[in-house]
Amino acid sequence: MNEFFALFKKELKTCFLSPVTYIVMFFFWVLTGANFFWLLWQLIGGSPLSVAMQMMFGGPLLAIALPIVVPLITMRLVAEERKQGTFEALLTTPLQVPFLVLAKYFSALIYYMVLWLPAIAYLLMAGKLPGVPGFPDGGAVLAGIFGVMLVGSLYIAIGLLMSCLSSNQIVAAISSFAVLFGTALTLTLLAYNSQSPSLRIIGQYYSSYKHMMDFSRGIVDSRMVLMYICNSAWVLFVAIKVTEAKKGS
Amino acid sequence: MIKVNSVTKKYPARLAVDDISFEVSKGEIVGFLGPNGAGKSTTMRMIAAYLPMDSGTIEVAGFDVATQSREVRRRVGYLPESCPLYADMRVDEYLHFRAELKGVNRYIRKTRVNDVKEQCGLTEVGKRIIGQLSKGYRQRVGLADSLVHDPDLLILDEPTVGLDPFQIRQMRDLIRQLAEEHTILLSTHIMQEVEATCQRIMIICDGCIVASDTEANLHRMLQQKTVVEMEVLTSKEEFEEKLKQINGAELRMVSEQPHGWIWVEVETLSPDMRVDLFKLAVEQGWTLRELKEQPHSLEDIFVQIATGEGATL
Numbered sequence: 001m002n003e004f005f006a007l008f009k010k011e012l013k014t015c016f017l018s019p020v021t022y023i024v025m026f027f028f029w030v031l032t033g034a035n036f037f038w039l040l041w042q043l044i045g046g047s048p049l050s051v052a053m054q055m056m057f058g059g060p061l062l063a064i065a066l067p068i069v070v071p072l073i074t075m076r077l078v079a080e081e082r083k084q085g086t087f088e089a090l091l092t093t094p095l096q097v098p099f100l101v102l103a104k105y106f107s108a109l110i111y112y113m114v115l116w117l118p119a120i121a122y123l124l125m126a127g128k129l130p131g132v133p134g135f136p137d138g139g140a141v142l143a144g145i146f147g148v149m150l151v152g153s154l155y156i157a158i159g160l161l162m163s164c165l166s167s168n169q170i171v172a173a174i175s176s177f178a179v180l181f182g183t184a185l186t187l188t189l190l191a192y193n194s195q196s197p198s199l200r201i202i203g204q205y206y207s208s209y210k211h212m213m214d215f216s217r218g219i220v221d222s223r224m225v226l227m228y229i230c231n232s233a234w235v236l237f238v239a240i241k242v243t244e245a246k247k248g249s
Numbered sequence: 250m251i252k253v254n255s256v257t258k259k260y261p262a263r264l265a266v267d268d269i270s271f272e273v274s275k276g277e278i279v280g281f282l283g284p285n286g287a288g289k290s291t292t293m294r295m296i297a298a299y300l301p302m303d304s305g306t307i308e309v310a311g312f313d314v315a316t317q318s319r320e321v322r323r324r325v326g327y328l329p330e331s332c333p334l335y336a337d338m339r340v341d342e343y344l345h346f347r348a349e350l351k352g353v354n355r356y357i358r359k360t361r362v363n364d365v366k367e368q369c370g371l372t373e374v375g376k377r378i379i380g381q382l383s384k385g386y387r388q389r390v391g392l393a394d395s396l397v398h399d400p401d402l403l404i405l406d407e408p409t410v411g412l413d414p415f416q417i418r419q420m421r422d423l424i425r426q427l428a429e430e431h432t433i434l435l436s437t438h439i440m441q442e443v444e445a446t447c448q449r450i451m452i453i454c455d456g457c458i459v460a461s462d463t464e465a466n467l468h469r470m471l472q473q474k475t476v477v478e479m480e481v482l483t484s485k486e487e488f489e490e491k492l493k494q495i496n497g498a499e500l501r502m503v504s505e506q507p508h509g510w511i512w513v514e515v516e517t518l519s520p521d522m523r524v525d526l527f528k529l530a531v532e533q534g535w536t537l538r539e540l541k542e543q544p545h546s547l548e549d550i551f552v553q554i555a556t557g558e559g560a561t562l
Contacts, residue, residue, distance in 0.1 A: 006349035017337065085333030089394070092297045092327040093350045094319050247299065 004099040007090075011077075011107035021111065024072045028065060028115050035059040036122040050217055053137065056119065057144035058212030063188070066155060067180035073111055074159025075173035077104045078243065082167040091247060101240045105160055112152045116145070140218035147215025150228035151208045155180055157235035164242045184208055250275045250402055250432045251296060256305030258291055258456075265291040267456035268305070273449075275401075278428040280447030281436035282551060288456040289436040290330055293404050296434070297327040310401050323352065326395035326431075330406040332388055336380030340371060340390055343379060344397055351398035361397055369393040369423065385416035392423065396431075403427060405435040409442060421445050440551060452551060476501060476543040477515045477522045482536040485511055491533055495525045510538065 039055040081087040162176040190203025251273040294300040298318040307314040
């Protein structure tokens, strides 16, 4: 367990000392700012509160940004170690592969949650706005943050798996973008645009855009929670197995 | 300390290590010598519990590498060939991180890091960023890292590769100092390095161990054929003619020098040909300027063994 914390601390440090981190942060914060601006316009335009709140965590801008931002966070995690050869140095210490993967996973998840910090600041600001009583709704905000974390945990697990599969960061980033964006787009299209009712139901079950909309309105469906936790867990399991198999290659 | 028992490792395209067995006892300093791609690194990686083997067993300090790999890794300090480091970390920071990762108790971590820094001559550069250090210093950081948890066994994969002659000498001295407290297995394809540092030499070629002995013994085994060099004042033809009087002498090379001198190399199976050659010169009334036996270098031994000439081994 000590090894886990040693690597976890080091990963966090590396992450927050890297320029890429701040470039990603800048663009994501610009997007969340634009998103908030859009939300305010909706309120001014007279949209009901529940609809405006959906914008907070589930706006289309963010739904498009996440499949781009997550690969940028996860691409270097394992691929860089392998490229530099430090992977060998790590695995000849008592550190075990599952702890290696988990330490990297949780450090990335923490950075991902830091990316969402401005959203909380916006909500505090919005609370001070005159003429919008009952905004923001505390429960909905908590559910929204929880939802963001669940979606992020799955996305990061997928990004990490792609980073485990390749020793090239660019390949890792592009393949995770392809998987994340491809599935998110397909499932959202199925959920909202499909003609066949059965496909539509499948889409609604799996589309993270749809889930974010629900979470933002304060709806926490335990089926969704379970789905995200299970999916993240098995993707991480595959990542661990891939890393073990690729040891020495 | 190390027991390797019929270990085989296959890569998809080739057989890297073919059924090797050897033992290294505690306190020994053993050099692994072989051409590039002979299987040195693969063997070391298997001992360091990084690569799984296809068959056979390896025991380090009484622990099985395959089933008790964590215990093995606790006791092994391994310096990989390319000496991989995090270029964006500072030396102190890196060594502390590695010490923590290797389970060095936090109460003694600082002392340990300071000790290995002193041992490896890194005290001055503790605050510097690794990426900005010279190759020699980086190699020392790698060595300090492999020492930080005070391992029983040190595995150094080509520790002097890429260093300048001065740094190589420093690194060798350092390794010799370390040998007092640790068992060391080091690999290289540079002969002088093993000659200078190791007590025992293992020559590996195409995945097989072709010789394993002390340097002196390896010399002795191959000493049967010696080469005598001599410089005399006579003509090439005359020398060739008269040399036939000596049984078993074979002319290996002859070259003409200025002012009528010739430089010859005579190969022979007899233990000492110098006396015969001296007598020949006296008989013929040749003026003799130099006469000496060529020492066998480890390089000869290595080439002979690697090319299969050392059939006696």
